[in-house]
Amino acid sequence: MSNFVFVLDTNKQPLDPIHPGQARRLLSSKKAAVYRRYPFTIILKHLSLEPNSTPSQINTSASLGVDPERSRRVKIDPGAKVTGLALLQGEKVIWGAELTHRGFAIRDALLTRRSFRRGRRSRKTRYRQARFLNRTRPQGWLPPSLLSRVENILTWVKRLIQFCPVSSIVPELVRFNTQLMPDPTRQKEGYQQGTLYQYEVREYVLEKWGRKCAYCGVENVPLEVEHIHPRSRGGSNRPSNLTLACVPCNQAKGNQDIRDFLSSKPDLLKRILSQAKRPLADAAAVNSTRYALLNALKKLGLPVTTGTGGQTKYNRAVQGVSKTHWHDAALVGETPQLQFLTNNPLLITAKGHGVRQRVITDKYGLPKQHRGRFKLSHGFKTGDIVKASIPKGKYAGHYDGLRIAIRTKPSFALYPKNGGKQFDTHCKYLNTIHKADGFAFSFVGGDSSSA
Structure with missing residues (x-):
């Protein structure tokens, strides 16, 4: 089952999303046209259809069998690396997406630029004192x-509001208490007790260790939170001392020290100890942006209600839903028993809009190559999604949904959807189907493209 299709009327006003099958019928009968590829949106060509049209063809909301007055909610599960998005119509999940951020790539680029600048200053201006906090x-x-x-989350919430009559927004206002996470009983013992006791700590450990056993790597089996340094030998409840283990590995380790248990596997021991010391960067990123995101969503003018991370996990356990980011988004806040009408979410990856750096540097920060100053060439831009009809040559054939990279010459590079080797073709064989907007798109089934 695919995501439902967004519909606009002739005045570009949003209507209720419709089933993909009905969208195909409207397109094949030329009563609608494709308005946008990602997210897939169609626009009606006439205010009303023929007099003998069925009600389902005239009223898109009626085709869903849902009261048009039922609420349409955008739910958000913010994450440090991936954010889940879900669109609900009443108790039905009709659209889902997972948005991958590029925050850590931006951080690494800024750190690299800083090191280059400091290196140049130390070489050329030794007399200048370093400036900090000025x-x-x-x-x-x-x-x-x-x-x-x-901004990535805000961009996609605005797009959903543009293409669907959204009535409310429900983000998860998750908060990792990094003071109480090391030891939930340090003070105020009832802080995390009750039905949701320690759900936030467990969720963090599951994300940190990739939801698989740290010792044997098995996945999709019941996992237990295991102390790397046993508590019977003075180990603590800090997240840096917690890992995941399947039942056989946990029982085999018992209260042994990890160095004794993995004495015959030094590489695995080194990897586990290194990963255990990884800082709480993901938790800090979520904590730092939760109120900025909430305030930005409130400025959109729609009602905003929030949920907690423990509440989301509780809803997932009660309803028996598998753990994915977009499933978690649908389960944020007060949630009745849901009906998922889609199982193929749109996978979105933030790619940015290019760089302003005009000089490519080597590892020492010295100029190596100069970039061109043009952004457009022959009406195309790097990141556009195109379809190509190549009449002859080694790569003759018809291609759809390929990402391009422009050059000064009219021969552009095309990147196949399956990740194969890129090839070149003349721009006269290309037609744009989606303009570059800073995001890459794909689906679970493997159909992918970038923009």
Whole structure:
């Protein structure tokens, strides 16, 4: 089952999303046209259809069998690396997506630029003293790596509002308490007790270790939270001392020290100890942006209600839904028993809009190559999604949904959807089907493209 299709009327006003089968019938009968590929949206060609049209052809909401007055909610499960998005119509999940952020890539690029600049200053201006903390920042300032995360989510919420009559927004206002996470009983013992006791800590450990056994790597089996340094030998409940283990591995380790248990596997021991010391970067990113995201969503003018991470996990356990980001988004907040009408979410990856850096540098920060100053060539832009009809040559054939990279010459590079080797073709064989907007798109089935 695919995501439902967004529909616009002749005045570009959003209507209720419709089933993909009905969208195909409207397109094949030329009563509608494709308005946008990602998310897939059609636009009606006439205010009303023929007099003998069925009600389902005239009223898109009636075809769903859902009361048009039922609420349409956008639910959000923010994450440091991946954010889940879900669109609900009443108790039915009709559209889902997973948005992959590029915050850590931005952070690495800024760190590289900083090292280059410091290197140049030390070589060319040895007399200048280093300057630190000499710039004031406005209240609520976020570093670019975190700000991009908020803006990516806001961009897609606005798109959903543009293509669907959304009535409310429900984000998950998750908060990892990094002071109480090391030891939930440090103070205020009832803080995380009750039905949702320690759900946030367990969720963090599951994400950190990839939901698989740290010792044997098995997946999709019951996993237990295991102490790397046993508590009977003075180990703590800090997340840096917790890992995941399947039942056989946990029983085999018992209260042994991990160095004794893995004495015959030094590489595995080194990897586990290294990963255990990984800082709480993901938790810090979520904590730093939760209120910035909430305030940005409130400015959209729609009612905003929030849910907690423990509540989401509780809903998932009660309803027996598998763990994915877009499933978690649908389960945010107060949630009745849901009916999932789609199982093929849109996978979105933030790619940015190019770089302004005009000089490519080597590992020492010295100029190696100069970039061109053009953004467009022959009406195309790097990141556009095109369809190609190549009449002859080694790559003759018809291609759909390929990403291109432009050059100064009219021969552009095309990137196959299956990740194969790129090839070149003349721009006269190309037709744009989706303009570059800073995101890459794919589906679980493997059909992919970028923009």
